[in-house]
Amino acid sequence: MTDEKSGTRSSVGLLDIATRVPGLIADTPIILRGVITGFGARPSAKTSIGKVFQDRAAQYGDKIFLKFEDQEISYREANETVNRYAAVLAARGVGHGDVVGIMARNSPEPVLLMLAAVKCGAISGMINYHQRGDVLKHSLGLLSATVVVAESDFVDAIKDSGADTDALIELEEFKRLAETAPTSNPATASAVLAKDKAFYIFTSGTTGMPKASIMTHYRWLRALAGFGGLGMRLNSNDTLYCCLPLYHNNALTVALSSVLNGGSTLALGKSFSASRFWDEVIRYGATAFVYIGEICTYLLSQPEKDTDRKHKVRVICGNGLRPAIWDEFTQRFGIDRVCEFYAASEGNTAFVNVLNVDKTTGICPSPVAFVEYDEETGEPKRDEKGRVRKVKNGQPGLLLSKVSSFQPFDGYTDREATEKKLVRNAFREGDVWFNTGDLMRSQGFCHAAFTDRLGDTFRWKGENVATTEVEAAISVDPQVEEATVFGVEVPGTGGRAGMAAVQLKEGREFDGKSLAKAAYEHLPSYAVPLFVRVVKELAHTSTFKSQKVDLRKEGYGGGDVKIDDPIYVLAGRDEGYVEFYDEYLQEVKDGKRPK
Numbered sequence: 001m002t003d004e005k006s007g008t009r010s011s012v013g014l015l016d017i018a019t020r021v022p023g024l025i026a027d028t029p030i031i032l033r034g035v036i037t038g039f040g041a042r043p044s045a046k047t048s049i050g051k052v053f054q055d056r057a058a059q060y061g062d063k064i065f066l067k068f069e070d071q072e073i074s075y076r077e078a079n080e081t082v083n084r085y086a087a088v089l090a091a092r093g094v095g096h097g098d099v100v101g102i103m104a105r106n107s108p109e110p111v112l113l114m115l116a117a118v119k120c121g122a123i124s125g126m127i128n129y130h131q132r133g134d135v136l137k138h139s140l141g142l143l144s145a146t147v148v149v150a151e152s153d154f155v156d157a158i159k160d161s162g163a164d165t166d167a168l169i170e171l172e173e174f175k176r177l178a179e180t181a182p183t184s185n186p187a188t189a190s191a192v193l194a195k196d197k198a199f200y201i202f203t204s205g206t207t208g209m210p211k212a213s214i215m216t217h218y219r220w221l222r223a224l225a226g227f228g229g230l231g232m233r234l235n236s237n238d239t240l241y242c243c244l245p246l247y248h249n250n251a252l253t254v255a256l257s258s259v260l261n262g263g264s265t266l267a268l269g270k271s272f273s274a275s276r277f278w279d280e281v282i283r284y285g286a287t288a289f290v291y292i293g294e295i296c297t298y299l300l301s302q303p304e305k306d307t308d309r310k311h312k313v314r315v316i317c318g319n320g321l322r323p324a325i326w327d328e329f330t331q332r333f334g335i336d337r338v339c340e341f342y343a344a345s346e347g348n349t350a351f352v353n354v355l356n357v358d359k360t361t362g363i364c365p366s367p368v369a370f371v372e373y374d375e376e377t378g379e380p381k382r383d384e385k386g387r388v389r390k391v392k393n394g395q396p397g398l399l400l401s402k403v404s405s406f407q408p409f410d411g412y413t414d415r416e417a418t419e420k421k422l423v424r425n426a427f428r429e430g431d432v433w434f435n436t437g438d439l440m441r442s443q444g445f446c447h448a449a450f451t452d453r454l455g456d457t458f459r460w461k462g463e464n465v466a467t468t469e470v471e472a473a474i475s476v477d478p479q480v481e482e483a484t485v486f487g488v489e490v491p492g493t494g495g496r497a498g499m500a501a502v503q504l505k506e507g508r509e510f511d512g513k514s515l516a517k518a519a520y521e522h523l524p525s526y527a528v529p530l531f532v533r534v535v536k537e538l539a540h541t542s543t544f545k546s547q548k549v550d551l552r553k554e555g556y557g558g559g560d561v562k563i564d565d566p567i568y569v570l571a572g573r574d575e576g577y578v579e580f581y582d583e584y585l586q587e588v589k590d591g592k593r594p595k
Contacts, residue, residue, distance in 0.1 A: 024355070027233040034229015034261045038221040043195035043405075048217040050119035050189045052224070052260055054079060060263040063236060066108045067267040067284050073108055075263075078115075084181035085116030086188075088174060091181075094146050096121035096188070097197070101140065101148035103127040103158070104171060106268050110246045111256065113149055114199060118217070119189040122146075124199035125212070126247040129154055130524035131202075135210065135469070137161040139202055142212045142413050149174050194218040200413065201249050201345040203464055210466075211417050213346035214410040220253055223343075223350070227254045228261030231339040231352045232317050234288060236263040241286035243269030243277070243295075244462065249345045254317060255290045274298040274591060278307040278333075287312050292462040293320020293494035296329050301492070301590050309334045317341065320459075320494050323359040323449070342450050346421070348409040348434050349401035351448055363446045366407050369426075369433070370397030370442055375549055378437060378454035380423055388426040388433075396451040399440040400426065400433040409434045458487025458496040461526040465498060467548075470529060473522035474500055477515050479508045482538050485529060486548045488555040492589035498529035501551050503538050510534050512568055512577030520573050530588065531556045532568040532577050556580065570594040 024031065041047050057065075057079035066073040073081075094100060100117040102124055104110045114124040125143040127136075129151075140148065140163040148168045150158060159165055198220055200212040234240060242255040246268075259266045267284035272295055281289060295318070317339035321329065330338060342361035343350035353362030372381040372389045380388045380398055391397035400423055403409045409432075411418030423433040439451035457464050467485040474483050482503045487496025504510060512532075519528040533556070557563040568577035569584045572595035587593040 030233045030235060030262055031229050034225045034233075037261065038223070038225025038229060038257075041194045041218060041221045043193070043218050045194050046190060046192065047194050047221065048118060048189070048192035048196065049198055049220055050082075050115055050192060052221070053082070053115050054119075054185055054189055056260050056263050060236060063263060064239075064265045065259075066111065067239070067265060068106075068108050069270075071108065078108075078112060079185070080183040081178070082112050082115045082119060083183050083185055084178040085112060085174070086119045086186050087181035088178045089116055089120050089122065089147060090186070090188075092147050092169075094120050094122050096192075098122045098146040099125050099143045099200070101125040101127055101143050101145035101150075101167070103129050103148065103150040103154050104246075105129060105151060106243070106246055106251075106270050108268070109171060109175075111266070111268075114246075114252065118192065118198050119186055121188050121192045121196065123197045126199055126201055126252060128202050128210070128247050128524075129245070130526070131210070132157055132524070133161055133522060137163040138209045139212070140164070142210075143200065192217060194221060197410075199252065201247065201252070203345045209469065211346075212413040214412065215249070215253065215345070216410055218408075219348075219410065220257060223253045224257035224261050226350055226352050227317060227339070227341065228258035230354045231341065232258040232262075232288060232315055234258055234262035234264040234315075238262060238287045239265040239267050239285055241267045241269065241281050241284055241289040243272045243280070244290060244292065245271070248462070249343070250290050250292060250318060254341075258288075258317065272298075274302050278305070278311055281311045281313060282307060285312060288315045288317070289313060291316055291318035291321070293318070293322055294460075294462055296321050296325065297492065297494045297589075298591055300325055300329055300332070304332070308332060315339060319343070319361070319450075322494060326359050342438075342440070342448070344436060344438075346410075346412060347401065347436055348403060348407045349436075351440075357447065359449065360443055360447045361440075361450050362448075364448065365446070367402040367404075368448075369400045369402075370395075370440055370448075371400055371426075373398035373439075373454065380426065380435070386425065387428075388423065393442060393444075396439045396441045398454065399436040399438050399448075401436060403432040403434055453487075453496075458498070460487065460495045460497055462495075463524070463526045465527045470498060470500070470519075470523060470527055473527075474502070474515060474519050474529070476522060477511075477518035479504055479511055479514060481505045484538055484548055484551065486552045488531065488552065490530070490585055490588050492586075497531065497588065498527065499531035499533065499551075499556065500529040501533045501535050501538060503535055510566070510568070510577075512575075514576070516570060516573065516576035525573075528570060528594075530570045530594065531580075532570075533563070534566050534568070536565075 057075040061076035064072050065075040065078045102113050117124040152170045194217045198217045199215050202210040203213050242251050244251040315337040337356045340353040349366050351361040351364040370391050423435050426433045437454050440448045470485040471483050485500045488499045490497050556567050567580040569580050571578045
């Protein structure tokens with residue numbers, strides 16, 4: 001049953017399940033391979049990402065592993081390159097447990113470098129190449145990398161950030177060193193244990209600075225089973241297109257594991273372009289692609305073209321395809337199967353739409369709970385006995401995932417940050433649960449729908465934005481006395497756009513260009529707020545935290561919400577913030593603002 005107002009499927013029935021079973025039966029060989037490779041791995045087993053890649057290279061040597069622009073690289077060629085890279089890393093002192101920082105745009109290189117690092121038993125630190133200044137310095141500091149490989153035009157950004165550059169090597173120099181290195185599989189690749197750390201993915205947190213979430217080989221292998229085996233079910237004739245950056249888990253874990261499970265081809269796009277998306281999909285002969293919700297929204301906003309259905313795509317996988325546009329998207333572009341999922345880089349559980357049921361994040365086989373929460377703090381509510389309370393069936397609740405040896409929480413490099421994500425003694429003495437910070441709603445038959453994101457982060461253009469980081473950046477502007485930042489919905493777009501409530505210093509007039517300049521100088525473009533509300537005074541809680549709940553609810557006004565404060569919108573980097581105008585929301589939806 002679907003809620004007519006929101007387009008959300010309110011429940012999943014037995015008929016939904018039964019009609020999808022034949023598709024699963026047909027894909028049994030691929031499912032079994034994923035289950036055996038992934039779920040069959042024990043933490044203490046000598047198996048890893050590098051070992052799985054090595055095995056697939058031996059089995060599918062002549063098959064194309066990577067496509068990028070005019071390049072086609074076979075599994076055999078890729079494995080030989082990975083081995084040469086691993087030899088260079090080893091010669092520079094990289095061994096078990098060391099970190100290799102990688103800062104590169106989408107191309108075969110970050111994939112091959114990551115595989116080389118894990119073959120050494122090392123950990124890949126996948127750096128968001130949009131980071132600059134103190135944020136970049138902080139991220140590199142967390143890695144404490146033995147080697148940092150960066151594209152040449154990122155070297156100045158690293159140096160300007162003030163980070164230590166002793167371990168830095170330019171990508172072109174690294175490739176030159178690898179030309180004469182041995183191509184044989186390193187012995188270290190067979191010694192890595194599933195429980196070892198594989199790579200770090202940077203995620204924004206409530207501290208305002210990125211945190212490095214840990215991905216172990218064990219978790220990645222389980223993702224291969226879930227997303228690759230049960231979810232996408234690709235075979236050796238499939239090509240998966242990925243234009244998401246390789247520092248994202250949707251690319252590095254979901255896409256890569258699904259490809260390796262099936263011996264398939266990974267076609268990489270430099271970046272997402274709504275106007276060129278289907279042209280690239282067609283060019284690569286892709287039969288699948290990975291997405292985030294914003295991609296789907298932007299593609300729907302494009303004028304209809306004959307290429308909308310000239311592709312060969314039969315399955316897509318990602319998170320954030322909103323129920324309100326689900327039917328329109330799948331029907332317009334002729335998508336037969338949607339493997340929507342819910343997961344988090346640092347999380348210990350996942351929902352995967354294995355059965356291709358509409359408007360759901362799918363099924364989760366592990367223990368989870370949907371509980372009552374405090375709207376102000378985002379923390380679980382507790383009863384008079386100090387226990388967490390579950391919401392009624394079908395009601396949105398804060399998603400908690402049980403922590404156990406079966407589904408461990410690997411956390412972050414920062415132990416204090418790790419502990420903050422744990423809910424102890426939730427339902428009984430001694431139990432431990434991971435607080436996802438997300439609202440989910442049970443749909444029955446172990447299925448659930450994503451509702452919202454809580455806490456001091458919001459998601460915009462596929463990136464997690466930390467409100468405290470944005471607040472610190474715009475507070476540098478001399479006109480700002482104080483600022484609080486939150487996410488607001490823009491109709492027809494995925495995620496939430498940034499909005500700042502700003503209190504000006506006494507006697508100052510609002511200068512939209514000055515505020516935009518401060519934001520752009522200290523933030524990546526996706527984190528720059530789209531809306532600014534100039535308030536006389538910001539309210540605070542008894543613990544001096546800014547009260548965002550009412551501000552978030554009021555947003556930029558409209559409908560029944562009337563705001564007396566002036567509202568400004570981001571026109572672009574040069575124009576800065578200008579007075580709100582009615583056409584702005586549509587321009588944001590169409591991708592025309594900000595420029």
